Amino acid sequence: MKGSIGFLTFNRTKGKLYVYLTQALRDNGKKKNITLYKFGRLDNALERMYAWRDDFENKFPAELLNLGYDWNDLHDWILSLETGYSKKGRKLIVAEINV
Incomplete structure (x- = not known):
């Protein structure tokens, strides 16, 4: 994607870690984060991303395609979740959690 508008964020709830695609906006000097897509629990999100990567044409969510994300972005997200480091x-x- 040309000039990615989003980044991965994480939220821990009841001992589970959830993954989100988020966009940061500034409104009147205040930073505001908007959730673009909810991937779900970390373990499920990673498995789902593997399936999307294996059959990108049919399984990748249309919502993300409409936002301009492509296979390369998906690959970057998977790599980030596996290594614990952003692009x-x-x-x-x-990076602090054993998956």
Whole structure:
């Protein structure tokens, strides 16, 4: 995707870690995060992403396609969740958790 508008965020609820695709906006000088897509629990999200990568044409959500995301973005997300580091080298919260 040309100039990605979103980034992965994580939320821990009742001992489970959930993955979201989020966009940051500034409104009157205040930062506001908007959730673009909910991937679900970390373990399920990773399995779902593997399935999407294996059959991208049929399984990748139309909602994400409409936002301009493609196979390369999906591959980056999977790599980030597996390694615990973002594409730009920042350590993610998943680096602290054994999947």
